Amino acid sequence: MRTIARAQLATPYANLLSPDDWAPFPDALRWLERVVNHPTWIAALGKVPKCATPLTRAAPGADVPVAAWPPELAEMRRETDERLRRASEAARLAAAKDAACEDSTKRFFSAIPVIDVSSLCRRAAAEGSEGSEEASCASCASNASDRAAVLKTSRELADACRDVGFFYAVGHGVDATVYDGVRDAAREWFDRPLEHKSRHAITPESAGRGYQPLGANVTRHERGFARDWHEAVDVYKDFEENDPDVLAKKPLHVPNPRLTDAAAFEGALRAWRDEALRVGAEILRGIAIGLGLDDDFFARETTASDPFFVMRAIRYPPLPTTTAAAEDRADDDDAAAAETTTTTGANAHAHAHAIAAPSETDVVAAKRGDDLSKAVPISCGEHCDYGLLTLVNQDPGVRALQVKNARGEWVDAPPIEGAFVCNIGDMLELYTNGVCRSTTHRVLMPSAEEAADGRISVPFFFEPNFDAIVSPLAAFGDVHEKYATPVKYGEHLRRKIEANFETDRVTMRARES
Ligand SMILES: O=C(O)CCC(=O)C(=O)O
Numbered sequence: 481m482r483t484i485a486r487a488q489l490a491t492p493y494a495n496l497l498s499p500d501d502w503a504p505f506p507d508a509l510r511w512l513e514r515v516v517n518h519p520t521w522i523a524a525l526g527k528v529p530k531c532a533t534p535l536t537r538a539a540p541g542a543d544v545p546v547a548a549w550p551p552e553l554a555e556m557r558r559e560t561d562e563r564l565r566r567a568s569e570a571a572r573l574a575a576a577k578d579a580a581c582e583d584s585t586k587r588f589f590s591a592i593p594v595i596d597v598s599s600l601c602r603r604a605a606a607e608g609s610e611g612s613e614e615a616s617c618a619s620c621a622s623n624a625s626d627r628a629a630v631l632k633t634s635r636e637l638a639d640a641c642r643d644v645g646f647f648y649a650v651g652h653g654v655d656a657t658v659y660d661g662v663r664d665a666a667r668e669w670f671d672r673p674l675e676h677k678s679r680h681a682i683t684p685e686s687a688g689r690g691y692q693p694l695g696a697n698v699t700r701h702e703r704g705f706a707r708d709w710h711e712a713v714d715v716y717k718d719f720e721e722n723d724p725d726v727l728a729k730k731p732l733h734v735p736n737p738r739l740t741d742a743a744a745f746e747g748a749l750r751a752w753r754d755e756a757l758r759v760g761a762e763i764l765r766g767i768a769i770g771l772g773l774d775d776d777f778f779a780r781e782t783t784a785s786d787p788f789f790v791m792r793a794i795r796y797p798p799l800p801t802t803t804a805a806a807e808d809r810a811d812d813d814d815a816a817a818a819e820t821t822t823t824t825g826a827n828a829h830a831h832a833h834a835i836a837a838p839s840e841t842d843v844v845a846a847k848r849g850d851d852l853s854k855a856v857p858i859s860c861g862e863h864c865d866y867g868l869l870t871l872v873n874q875d876p877g878v879r880a881l882q883v884k885n886a887r888g889e890w891v892d893a894p895p896i897e898g899a900f901v902c903n904i905g906d907m908l909e910l911y912t913n914g915v916c917r918s919t920t921h922r923v924l925m926p927s928a929e930e931a932a933d934g935r936i937s938v939p940f941f942f943e944p945n946f947d948a949i950v951s952p953l954a955a956f957g958d959v960h961e962k963y964a965t966p967v968k969y970g971e972h973l974r975r976k977i978e979a980n981f982e983t984d985r986v987t988m989r990a991r992e993s
């Protein structure tokens with residue numbers, strides 16, 4: 481029988497038993513040895529409650545099965561194991577991050593992983609068992625196999641956040657009427673005359689909300705900016721006119737523009753918003769578990785209990801088939817583009833002429849407000865998302881989204897029927913001290929063959945609370961210089977929104993409309 485030195489028993493359990501008292505519980509003894517020898521046990525056990533009643537001695541030498549452990553001890557073991565699992569999960573990811581920084585092969589992905597999130601998604605899991613939605617909630621998974629499934633999914637999510645920053649989520653349980661319905665309704669709305677859409681145009685007062693015509697959005701880069709080639713409607717977390725924060729003129733706290741005479745579109749957006757909020761929260765719970773954080777980490781008042789979400793309905797017009805200017809531009813830039821990036825996957829050939837980065841001339845031309853039709857054949861320039869988690873509902877059958885790997889190669893993220901493309905944003909990177917990556921991505925102009933009527937996508941940006949202060953969590957080790965300054969999310973968002981437009985242009989458009 482192994483014994484444990486008294487010194488080692490200076491744990492929260494020391495008051496419970498002397499080492500001899502543990503002798504009848506060999507399983508417990510092995511567990512305790514593991515606990516006291518674990519490098520992170522102090523942190524991990526800090527909050528474990530002390531046992532209320534003293535343990536009674538079993539017959540000496542009896543091999544007591546875990547099921548027969550006194551309930552307090554069994555409960556402590558369960559809690560402790562869970563805390564240790566979390567601590568080691570965070571350590572595992574942090575170690576893998578260090579390895580990845582030295583040799584970033586992990587981030588040399590060539591495809592986006594597909595993850596079945598049904599174990600996390602109440603509604604999906606509850607299908608077929610009427611009225612039992614509550615029973616399959618991930619954080620209260622009632623039986624061991626449910627919990628094991630949640631842990632497996634959570635680990636897959638955390639690995640994808642670390643190695644790729646993108647994943648497809650299937651098994652989310654969102655009904656096709658909602659998933660397809662919002663894109664159909666958006667298409668119908670974008671088909672309306674510009675004059676009609678412009679009635680809902682973004683203005684300096686609308687704080688990013690409203691309709692943005694082709695070319696209104698810009699993506700900035702070191703040489704200036706390039707115009708994105710899409711039209712969009714942006715909807716944010718909504719507020720009533722008489723909300724105290726609206727009355728107090730808190731930044732970005734304004735009502736969304738009402739899409740008058742577009743009840744179907746508004747209804748479809750609301751339905752998608754509700755589902756995206758549900759699925760987003762469930763996936764974030766999985767990511768928290770996989771990262772070794774508390775299950776509810778992203779559901780707290782200090783994090784994202786009341787996300788300041790943003791939702792965009794976007795239409796990307798197809799690549800013009802006979803625009804000599806565009807072809808000339810692509811030819812000019814092919815050589816330069818080849819030096820810095822290559823494209824992998826099925827999309828590479830189709831878009832061989834469509835991947836050039838914006839040239840200096842285009843940037844300058846756009847600055848002067850010259851011919852917008854000269855825009856490069858990228859619909860949305862390369863960028864990272866700002867918040868926690870983005871869920872993209874993309875047009876089936878139209879390939880356009882690309883993700884950059886650690887070699888600088890562009891990897892296709894083609895639509896998978898019924899799946900969301902999910903990607904993590906800057907705030908999750910910051911919380912995790914860079915363990916998770918907010919990965920660069922872009923949208924190519926869809927081909928006319930695949931998207932004669934344009935490509936529709938409806939990304940939902942699941943963000944922290946407006947007032948959340950985001951900084952690296954202790955579990956992810958010494959704070960990297962890059963993440964040293966805490967970020968107040970609302971401020972970060974405001975700066976990003978301002979950078980999304982060329983101010984004069986927006987003001988001008990607002991006056992025009
Ligand atoms: O349309 C897409 O597929 C992605 C759009 C996107 O990356 C964004 O709006 O941030």
Ligand SMILES: [Fe+2]
Pocket residue numbers: 863864865870921
């Ligand atoms: Fe994005």
